[in-house]
Amino acid sequence: xxxxxxxxxxxxxxxxxxxxxxxxxxxxxxxxxxxxxxxxxxxxxxxxxxxxxxxxxxxxxxxxxxxxxxxxxxxxxxxxxxxxxxxxxxxxxxxxxxxxxxxxxxxxxxxxxxxxxxxxxxxxxxxxxxxxxxxxxxxxxxxxxxxxxxxxxxxxxxxxxxxxxxxxxxxxxxxxxxxxxxxxxxxxxxxxxxxxxxxxxxxxxxxxxxxxxxxxxxxxxxxxxxxxxxxxxxxxxxxxxxxxx
Amino acid sequence: xxxxxxxxxxxxxxxxxxxxxxxxxxxxxxxxxxxxxxxxxxxxxxxxxxxxxxxxxxxxxxxxxxxxxxxxxxxxxxxxxxxxxxxxxxxxxxxxxxxxxxxxxxxxxxxxxxxxxxxxxxxxxxxxxxxxxxxxxxxxxxxxxxxxxxxxxxxxxxxxxxxxxxxxxxxxxxxxxxxxxxxxxxxxxxxxxxxxxxxxxxxxxxxxxxxxxxxxxxxxxxxxxxxxxxxxxxxxxxxxxxxxx
DNA sequence: ATGTTCGACATAACACCGTTATATAACGGT
DNA sequence: ACCGTTATATAACGGTGTTATGTCGAACAT
Numbered sequence: 360x361x362x363x364x365x366x367x368x369x370x371x372x373x374x375x376x377x378x379x380x381x382x383x384x385x386x387x388x389x390x391x392x393x394x395x396x397x398x399x400x401x402x403x404x405x406x407x408x409x410x411x412x413x414x415x416x417x418x419x420x421x422x423x424x425x426x427x428x429x430x431x432x433x434x435x436x437x438x439x440x441x442x443x444x445x446x447x448x449x450x451x452x453x454x455x456x457x458x459x460x461x462x463x464x465x466x467x468x469x470x471x472x473x474x475x476x477x478x479x480x481x482x483x484x485x486x487x488x489x490x491x492x493x494x495x496x497x498x499x500x501x502x503x504x505x506x507x508x509x510x511x512x513x514x515x516x517x518x519x520x521x522x523x524x525x526x527x528x529x530x531x532x533x534x535x536x537x538x539x540x541x542x543x544x545x546x547x548x549x550x551x552x553x554x555x556x557x558x559x560x561x562x563x564x565x566x567x568x569x570x571x572x573x574x575x576x577x578x579x580x581x582x583x584x585x586x587x588x589x590x591x592x593x594x595x596x597x598x599x600x601x602x603x604x
Numbered sequence: 605x606x607x608x609x610x611x612x613x614x615x616x617x618x619x620x621x622x623x624x625x626x627x628x629x630x631x632x633x634x635x636x637x638x639x640x641x642x643x644x645x646x647x648x649x650x651x652x653x654x655x656x657x658x659x660x661x662x663x664x665x666x667x668x669x670x671x672x673x674x675x676x677x678x679x680x681x682x683x684x685x686x687x688x689x690x691x692x693x694x695x696x697x698x699x700x701x702x703x704x705x706x707x708x709x710x711x712x713x714x715x716x717x718x719x720x721x722x723x724x725x726x727x728x729x730x731x732x733x734x735x736x737x738x739x740x741x742x743x744x745x746x747x748x749x750x751x752x753x754x755x756x757x758x759x760x761x762x763x764x765x766x767x768x769x770x771x772x773x774x775x776x777x778x779x780x781x782x783x784x785x786x787x788x789x790x791x792x793x794x795x796x797x798x799x800x801x802x803x804x805x806x807x808x809x810x811x812x813x814x815x816x817x818x819x820x821x822x823x824x825x826x827x828x829x830x831x832x833x834x835x836x837x838x839x840x841x842x843x844x845x846x847x848x849x
Numbered sequence: 850a851t852g853t854t855c856g857a858c859a860t861a862a863c864a865c866c867g868t869t870a871t872a873t874a875a876c877g878g879t
Numbered sequence: 880a881c882c883g884t885t886a887t888a889t890a891a892c893g894g895t896g897t898t899a900t901g902t903c904g905a906a907c908a909t
Contacts, residue, residue, distance in 0.1 A: 374877070374883095374886095375874095375875060375876045375877070375883095375884060375885040375886055376876075376877085376885090376886085377886055378886080378887095381886095402866065402867085403866080403867065403868085404865085404866080412888085413887065413888050414868085414888095415869095415886075415887055416887075417867095418868075418869085419886055423867075423868075424866095478782070478783070478786060478789075488788065490787075490788040492788075493787075493789055496789060518805070518814075519801055523798060523801050524801075526798045527798060529783070530779040530780040530802065531775065531776045531802065533779040533782065534774075534775040534777070534778040534780065534782065535775040537723070537779065538723070538774070538775055538778060543734070543738035544723075544738055545775075549771065556763075556764055556768050556769075556772055557772055557775060557776065560763070560772060560805070560809025560810055561805060561809060563808060564804070564807075564808045564809035565801075565805055623857080623858095626857095647894085647896085648895080649894085657858075658858065658859050658860075659896085659897085660857080660859065661857085661858070661859095662896095664856080664857055664858070665857090669895095669896065669897090
């Protein structure tokens with residue numbers, strides 16, 4: 360009797376919660392393996408062995424390897440967002456804009472494998488992100504869009520709209536960073552040159568005056584060392600909703 | 605006796621040439637599978653079954669799957685070079701420059717999987733290109749560098765040098781195309797807008813006057829339909845040295 | 850013309866991958 | 880205390896690239 364009522368009302372009867380420690384531990388191990396040994400080390404068996412459990416832990420906690428690399432992508436965007444949160448609003452919005460580009464590149468060069476999973480992920484484990492996952496990337500871009508808006512309001516940028524300009528910065532820096540990360544494609548010293556030229560050229564291209572743009576880009580370079588001290592908390596993943604403590 | 609002399613002189617005794625048809629057939633099948641069914645269909649067993657042979661054919665002809673995808677990369681750069689060879693020198697070098705960008709994007713959007721292998725190849729079959737393979741990409745870029753030189757000589761570009769400008773165009777368009785190919789990252793209509801803005805902004809950013817740059821970019825768009833009729837010869841691979849007939 | 854030889858190809862096995870079926874054990878609600 | 884549900888372990892399945900082994904055919908030397 361009560362069984363039937365329970366079935367009709369709520370089916371939550373008596374589940375067994377998974378060990379709350381294993382899930383973050385798996386993410387942590389996966390992130391470490393990805394950073395230290397590259398994508399080929401990111402296998403279910405390896406991760407399970409490293410965690411002292413079986414491969415089933417990956418499936419109960421993430422539903423498969425796809426869910427785990429999805430978590431990696433979230434982590435990657437979270438780190439990018441962390442860097443973005445460290446660029447302060449100054450009196451020179453164009454310099455702030457350039458600093459966003461530098462933060463983006465700094466994040467990619469600091470976590471190259473993670474960045475590769477974020478955007479080249481279609482190949483890893485035959486996994487590709489869904490539409491809803493992509494929203495994380497677009498949410499990250501809103502910070503840059505706001506900065507572009509400030510540049511437009513300040514009269515520094517005169518061409519295009521804020522969304523378009525933010526996308527221009529994104530695609531340009533992403534292209535450079537991607538080719539920079541792929542070995543033997545661009546020499547490292549050349550990448551540095553191209554990046555600076557790309558940054559200054561973009562500012563001029565969207566309407567800023569050449570001398571002012573050059574000065575802003577130069578100023579933003581002086582603010583780059585701040586990112587060296589940014590503390591990336593490995594536990595500060597985006598999936599904090601199930602890690603309440 | 606003569607055995608010893610033969611050994612000392614030339615070791616070429618009596619090899620069995622591999623069937624001259626199988627190697628191009630495998631490349632052709634691989635290219636077709638990649639284009640029609642994507643990277644996950646690019647397996648040794650599948651290719652061998654399609655060719656009616658065993659997986660060993662891949663190893664005798666290419667030394668493994670790595671060699672086969674290397675051939676795919678060559679094919680990809682050859683197609684890009686084919687498109688590049690179709691941009692003619694006009695009186696407006698900036699329009700030619702912009703057309704190179706359009707040719708690059710057209711090639712990537714026409715052969716998306718091939719493009720992904722060319723630059724995202726680190727993930728496919730755990731294969732990454734070597735330094736010598738990368739030279740193909742840089743050779744392809746020389747055409748663009750020459751065009752940038754013409755722009756500089758014409759006084760249209762005033763900032764930077766030809767190599768730097770060509771790299772700026774490459775990285776910018778590559779970044780846009782990469783994000784455009786990754787699904788759900790950029791809306792298609794937005795990609796079009798960003799590309800046009802990227803193109804015009806780059807020209808202005810490297811020193812061209814805004815109205816002239818806008819006109820050149822617009823003119824280059826009118827020349828784009830020529831690429832629709834470009835005939836990509838599937839047999840015109842870069843490894844023609846061993847296909848003498 | 851004939852024998853020899855060496856490599857291309859086929860078959861089957863190996864090691865590894867992600868995934869899943871099954872059994873067992875541990876937890877939460879009644 | 881019981882019982883159901885679910886996490887976990889073990890082992891297996893189908894798939895991958897790769898390799899060992901054997902066969903056979905084509906090209907050279909005689």
